[in-house]
Amino acid sequence: MSSALIEPQKTRPGTLKLHPIMLWSKLFIPTLRETPAEAEVASHQLLLRAGYVRQLAAGVYSHLYLGNRSLLKIQQIIREEMDAIGAQEFLLPALNPAEVWQESGRWDVMGPNMFRLKDRWGRDLCLGMTHEEIMTAIARGELRSYKQLPQMWYQIQTKFRDEARPKSGLLRVRQFIMKDSYSFDIDAAGLDVAYQKHYEAYRKIFARCGVDVIPVEADSGAMGGSQSMEFMVPSDAGEDFVVVCPACKYAANLEKAESVAVVPGTADPEGDLSPEEFHTPGLKSIADLCAFTGLPDSSQMKSLVMVAGGKPVLALLRGEHQLSETKFSKAVGATEVRPAHPFEIVDWFGAEPGSLGPVGVKNMPVVADVALEGRKNMISGANKTDYHLRNVTPGEDFQAKFVDIRQSQAGDGCTVCGAALEMKKTIEVGHIFKLGYKYSASMGLRVLDEKGAEITPIMGSYGIGVERILASCIEQHHDKNGILMPATIAPFVVAVTPVNQADPLQRAAAEKIYADCKALGIDAILDDRDERPGVKFKDADLVGIPYRITIGKKLPQGIVEMTVRRGGAPASEVAVDAVVAELKKLVDAEVAAAAWSGN
RNA sequence: CGGGGCGUGGCUCAGCCUGGUAGAGCGCCUGGUUCGGGACCAGGAGGCCGGAGGUUCGAAUCCUCUCGCCCCGACCA
Numbered sequence: 145m146s147s148a149l150i151e152p153q154k155t156r157p158g159t160l161k162l163h164p165i166m167l168w169s170k171l172f173i174p175t176l177r178e179t180p181a182e183a184e185v186a187s188h189q190l191l192l193r194a195g196y197v198r199q200l201a202a203g204v205y206s207h208l209y210l211g212n213r214s215l216l217k218i219q220q221i222i223r224e225e226m227d228a229i230g231a232q233e234f235l236l237p238a239l240n241p242a243e244v245w246q247e248s249g250r251w252d253v254m255g256p257n258m259f260r261l262k263d264r265w266g267r268d269l270c271l272g273m274t275h276e277e278i279m280t281a282i283a284r285g286e287l288r289s290y291k292q293l294p295q296m297w298y299q300i301q302t303k304f305r306d307e308a309r310p311k312s313g314l315l316r317v318r319q320f321i322m323k324d325s326y327s328f329d330i331d332a333a334g335l336d337v338a339y340q341k342h343y344e345a346y347r348k349i350f351a352r353c354g355v356d357v358i359p360v361e362a363d364s365g366a367m368g369g370s371q372s373m374e375f376m377v378p379s380d381a382g383e384d385f386v387v388v389c390p391a392c393k394y395a396a397n398l399e400k401a402e403s404v405a406v407v408p409g410t411a412d413p414e415g416d417l418s419p420e421e422f423h424t425p426g427l428k429s430i431a432d433l434c435a436f437t438g439l440p441d442s443s444q445m446k447s448l449v450m451v452a453g454g455k456p457v458l459a460l461l462r463g464e465h466q467l468s469e470t471k472f473s474k475a476v477g478a479t480e481v482r483p484a485h486p487f488e489i490v491d492w493f494g495a496e497p498g499s500l501g502p503v504g505v506k507n508m509p510v511v512a513d514v515a516l517e518g519r520k521n522m523i524s525g526a527n528k529t530d531y532h533l534r535n536v537t538p539g540e541d542f543q544a545k546f547v548d549i550r551q552s553q554a555g556d557g558c559t560v561c562g563a564a565l566e567m568k569k570t571i572e573v574g575h576i577f578k579l580g581y582k583y584s585a586s587m588g589l590r591v592l593d594e595k596g597a598e599i600t601p602i603m604g605s606y607g608i609g610v611e612r613i614l615a616s617c618i619e620q621h622h623d624k625n626g627i628l629m630p631a632t633i634a635p636f637v638v639a640v641t642p643v644n645q646a647d648p649l650q651r652a653a654a655e656k657i658y659a660d661c662k663a664l665g666i667d668a669i670l671d672d673r674d675e676r677p678g679v680k681f682k683d684a685d686l687v688g689i690p691y692r693i694t695i696g697k698k699l700p701q702g703i704v705e706m707t708v709r710r711g712g713a714p715a716s717e718v719a720v721d722a723v724v725a726e727l728k729k730l731v732d733a734e735v736a737a738a739a740w741s742g743n
Numbered sequence: 744c745g746g747g748g749c750g751u752g753g754c755u756c757a758g759c760c761u762g763g764u765a766g767a768g769c770g771c772c773u774g775g776u777u778c779g780g781g782a783c784c785a786g787g788a789g790g791c792c793g794g795a796g797g798u799u800c801g802a803a804u805c806c807u808c809u810c811g812c813c814c815c816g817a818c819c820a
Contacts (some may be wrong), residue, residue, distance in 0.1 A: 577820095
């Protein structure tokens with residue numbers, strides 16, 4: 145083996161080399177033939193089998209050499225795009241004193257999700273879940289004048305969250321790498337610019353990493369934020385639902401999605417009828433009533449008793465619809481919302497759950513979903529155990545505030561174009577958020593404007609889950625043989641594989657090809673292991689190396705093979721002298737194709 | 744936090760019901776034969792059966808407690 149190969153390459157000042165030795169035989173790449181029993185989702189299984197990660201504890205993973213190489217490449221892409229919009233990279237402490245979190249009020253709000261600890265003096269500390277407080281603390285100490293704004297600061301580092309239930313490998317963990325950036329602007333217009341810049345940077349980042357994302361409108365929560373968008377990767381391994389319109393661009397988080405309910409299955413009975421009680425012994429569910437009355441669930445009125453801010457509210461929906469707690473809490477202006485306990489219901493209604501309805505309710509507000517507006521002569525509970533009413537007409541037989549409190553469902557009409565909406569399971573990989581003044585106001589960040597008046601800067605925060613990009617990329621791109629990494633974030637771009645390591649000609653050719661790849665900046669690994677070719681091919685496929693140059697039988701005729709992992713096309717024969725140039729062309733084309741081309 | 748499942752060499756698992764000297768395949772080490780999609784033969788190393796307590800002459804196996812991991816649900820700035 146030529147010793148030149150294992151000597152560190154000369155490094156120009158200021159450039160960063162990941163590792164000088166790229167000989168497979170020298171690297172720690174512990175691939176597994178069998179799938180470890182604890183792994184359920186594809187990305188988790190493959191990350192383990194391909195030797196990218198090992199688990200240390202529930203939701204805590206070690207990133208081994210290959211995993212770290214991919215993560216570093218992802219981080220580098222993020223870094224480039226963040227720098228391109230003028231953001232500045234910081235490195236912040238993971239260990240935070242309680243005080244800053246108490247100032248913002250989140251010491252209490254975060255509850256058991258925050259890792260907390262005490263130092264030797266008994267002082268409270270926590271491990272940072274996110275860095276709004278720290279960034280704001282820096283800003284308020286240093287920013288004095290409008291002339292210093294806007295600012296965009298970011299960091300790529302480990303954050304902690306004591307998840308109640310870590311799961312799905314790297315998809316939901318307790319310690320993770322996150323890119324978070326924070327913007328400080330003089331006014332809302334400035335924030336709009338920072339937000340838009342991040343939106344575009346994020347599109348570029350995800351495109352370059354080879355993950356297909358759907359940007360969706362998201363709920364900004366009870367934090368007073370005005371606008372928020374999530375970047376979602378469609379995948380069955382995900383746990384967030386997103387509503388998308390196949391016809392127009394509409395897409396929204398399920399919590400927030402608006403839609404038009406489908407037309408009821410049966411037209412309402414005509415006429416100005418009065419409510420009429422009927423006996424329904426033991427019938428409690430909507431399904432029971434459908435069977436009993438012979439009317440579809442869309443003719444039933446569902447009554448849910450909620451407790452909002454400590455006070456009862458009656459929520460009404462069409463029988464087949466689900467309540468959106470997010471929309472409901474917004475509708476009633478309460479942050480804390482929960483279903484009522486059965487004993488409370490009996491107390492307030494004098495009837496058991498299953499026989500409730502809006503008629504005659506005086507002791508609480510009634511909020512009805514808009515899908516009930518204009519309906520008439522429906523079925524509802526009678527507020528008398530085992531009795532229901534027919535011919536109940538909203539607005540006549542009871543008064544209610546009509547608001548959209550319904551969770552959208554697949555098949556609903558798009559509010560923009562009317563097409564039938566689809567529902568997708570997704571993984572959240574990024575979130576951009578107009579924070580407003582929450583942190584700057586509570587933590588006392590103020591600068592002077594041009595008139596010398598004190599003003600509070602407006603903030604935004606923008607996060608990306610780095611491991612989630614890796615995991616969701618694998619979720620989207622894998623086959624029976626292993627991971628199908630894009631060249632942009634694969635741990636290595638090409639595996640140079642001599643079939644017979646004992647053949648000095650093959651070895652020499654492989655070393656030359658390897659060296660030529662390095663010279664052209666192609667991240668190569670030379671599989672110099674004294675293994676049977678099948679083992680090398682299987683490993684290269686499993687690990688997700690996008691290109692392979694195989695040096696074998698036809699070398700004496702000056703021919704080697706090039707295999708493209710994605711697409712499953714058969715290997716092509718290429719002249720030895722041309723193969724690296726050919727590879728370079730393919731890689732460049734792939735990288736160029738991954739760039740975001742705009743909307 | 745509720746419900747379920749599982750802890751036995753590095754990995755996948757058998758053995759447990761019916762207590763009696765801890766097994767297989769893969770991987771690993773040595774030698775040999777092989778060498779284009781996870782080779783074959785021979786030899787070998789490696790396990791306080793998650794932990795603690797109990798029952799018993801005797802516990803991987805039965806009982807109690809505990810810890811850990813996975814899945815479903817609740818939760819998720």
